[in-house]
Each structure stands twice: as structure tokens, then as C-alpha cells.
Amino acid sequence: MKVPRSLPEPLAAIPFTLREAADAGITKRQLRHQGLQRPTRGMRVPKAGDVAGPGPAPNIRPYTLITKFAAASHATAFQLWGFPGFLPGSDEPLIHISRPDTAAIMRRPGVRGHRGQFFADEIVELDGLFITSRTRTWLDCARKMTIDELTVVADHLLRLPRADFEGRSEPYATLEDLADMLDRHKGTPGIRKARLALEQARVGSDSAPETRLRLVLENAGLPEPQLNVPVELTGGVVRQPDLAYAGEKVAVEYEGAGHSEAAQIVKDIAREEDFARAGWTLVRISKRHMENEARAAVSKVRSALVSRGWSTTR
Numbered sequence: 001m002k003v004p005r006s007l008p009e010p011l012a013a014i015p016f017t018l019r020e021a022a023d024a025g026i027t028k029r030q031l032r033h034q035g036l037q038r039p040t041r042g043m044r045v046p047k048a049g050d051v052a053g054p055g056p057a058p059n060i061r062p063y064t065l066i067t068k069f070a071a072a073s074h075a076t077a078f079q080l081w082g083f084p085g086f087l088p089g090s091d092e093p094l095i096h097i098s099r100p101d102t103a104a105i106m107r108r109p110g111v112r113g114h115r116g117q118f119f120a121d122e123i124v125e126l127d128g129l130f131i132t133s134r135t136r137t138w139l140d141c142a143r144k145m146t147i148d149e150l151t152v153v154a155d156h157l158l159r160l161p162r163a164d165f166e167g168r169s170e171p172y173a174t175l176e177d178l179a180d181m182l183d184r185h186k187g188t189p190g191i192r193k194a195r196l197a198l199e200q201a202r203v204g205s206d207s208a209p210e211t212r213l214r215l216v217l218e219n220a221g222l223p224e225p226q227l228n229v230p231v232e233l234t235g236g237v238v239r240q241p242d243l244a245y246a247g248e249k250v251a252v253e254y255e256g257a258g259h260s261e262a263a264q265i266v267k268d269i270a271r272e273e274d275f276a277r278a279g280w281t282l283v284r285i286s287k288r289h290m291e292n293e294a295r296a297a298v299s300k301v302r303s304a305l306v307s308r309g310w311s312t313t314r
Contacts, residue, residue: 073098088144142190150197233278
């Protein structure tokens with residue numbers, strides 16, 4: 001039997017199952033001469049450096065194909081979806097695979113198997129990979145996350161995208177979508193935390209740091225701010241602060257690493273001058289202010305609000 005010098009596309013570029021190889025006309029004997037890795041039964045992986053595709057998705061793909069009705073889930077799906085903040089299961093570098101509760105849990109080296117009830121729209125495809133949907137992944141990870149961590153992800157899913165930059169005009173989920181997911185799976189471990197997180201979630205936060213800032217301010221007893229709402233200032237100038245207290249004319253901006261660049265510094269000064277001309281106070285918060293349970297951030301915002309007449313007795 002003639003041994004092929006190289007595997008046909010796409011088998012040469014991605015991990016694959018023996019069934020996929022057979023469908024491509026490649027026998028097990030021919031596969032022996034390709035220098036393939038064997039991470040588990042029924043699976044072959046091209047030599048290191050040959051696997052195409054960014055991130056862990058190519059290495060996860062065969063586990064979702066090697067048996068029927070399997071999908072990347074939990075911490076693995078959390079990472080593949082690019083959810084912000086705490087990664088549940090980061091202390092155990094395993095591939096998480098879920099199957100329906102009518103099937104046996106997958107038991108393979110390097111895999112953490114799960115079983116559950118899945119509705120048809122809770123398993124989707126991501127670049128050819130079977131994976132739990134964003135909303136289902138949010139619920140599946142609730143058991144290992146705090147309420148605030150779940151809120152950060154919920155705000156991420158609810159965020160209104162900037163169509164010009166992101167190529168989409170709809171959020172990943174709505175409040176109704178998240179509530180429906182919880183109603184579908186009553187009794188799921190972590191669902192009580194997820195319900196409390198949903199009560200805290202808001203539409204309008206542009207980033208995980210903004211959500212964390214909002215939560216620490218509210219938990220400290222400060223009023224709930226508006227999120228990324230356009231504010232008309234003097235001369236028709238419109239600014240959109242991360243958080244705003246319109247009644248007190250206090251705006252709050254969280255400034256990440258990009259605000260240290262020269263061009264951005266010029267823009268930030270102009271922004272602060274715009275607020276000052278309109279009689280607003282702009283509070284600038286950085287990562288440093290969020291240390292030590294964000295005491296410095298809370299103190300800065302509280303001082304600004306009090307200076308504008310706010311008090312806890314109002």
C-alpha cells in the first residue's frame with residue numbers, strides 16, 4: 001500500500017478523528033507514518049507547529065466529534081467565547097466537554113466531562129467547533145464564580161456594540177435571554193448566584209472594569225449611575241462618560257492602560273476641560289484606585305458627590 005507523503009487538507013492542519021481520516025480515504029496504517037500525536041483513543045493530532053488556528057479551539061475540536069452530541073462547555077467555552085474577568089477552572093488546565101444527560105459522561109485523559117439537559121439553541125457552532133451558547137456557558141460557570149464575577153460577564157453579554165468597530169449591531173444577549181436561561185434550568189448548581197447577578201446586571205457598561213467600578217460604588221452605598229449616556233455640555237459639546245450622576249453633575253471615567261499614550265492624554269485633558277466649562281466635576285479612576293477593595297475609587301467618587309450636595313439622607 002502506498003504511504004502518502006503528507007495528509008490531505010484539512011487533516012494536515014487540524015486535529016481529527018479516525019472516522020474523518022477514513023472518510024478522506026486514509027487508513028490507520030497510512031496514519032502511522034505521519035508522526036501524529038495520539039492524545040486519546042480515536043484521535044490524531046498533527047505535529048507541533050502544524051496545527052492551524054489561534055487559541056485552543058483546534059485542539060478541542062476532536063473531542064466534540066469523537067462521540068455524538070458532545071460540545072465544549074464550562075471553563076473551556078468561557079475561554080473560547082472570550083468572556084472577561086475570572087476564568088472558572090483556570091486552576092485545572094482541562095478541556096471541558098458536555099454531553100446530554102441521556103449519554104454517559106466523557107471520560108478521556110485531559111478531559112473534564114459533564115452531563116446536562118440541553119435545548120436545541122444551547123449548542124452552537126464556533127468556527128466549526130460545537131460549543132455551548134454564550135448564555136448557557138454563563139449559567140454553567142455560575143457554580144464556580146461569585147455574584148459580582150457573574151455580573152461582569154452578564155454586562156458583557158448585554159453590552160450594546162459599536163457597529164462601526166465591531167461588525168455587529170445587536171448585543172450577545174438581552175436581559176430576557178438571560179432570564180429565560182435561568183427559567184429553563186431551575187435547580188442548576190449556582191443558579192441562585194446567577195439570579196442575583198442578573199438583578200445587578202445593567203445595559204450600558206462598555207468594559208469589565210466599568211462594571212466592577214459600578215458595583216463597588218453601589219455596594220458602598222452610592223447612588224446608581226447612568227452608564228455611557230451622552231451628556232450635552234456647553235456649546236453643544238456632547239460627551240459620553242462611563243458613569244454619570246446627572247443630578248449632581250458628576251462624571252466618572254475609568255482610564256485603562258491606553259490613557260497613558262501621548263495622543264490620548266491630549267484628548268483626556270480636552271475632555272476634562274469640556275466638563276469643567278459646563279460646571280461638571282470629572283472623576284478619573286485608574287487601576288490603582290481599584291486596589292485594596294477599591295477604597296480609593298469609592299472615596300474619590302463620594303467626595304465629588306458630597307461636594308455637589310449629595311448626602312445619604314437624600
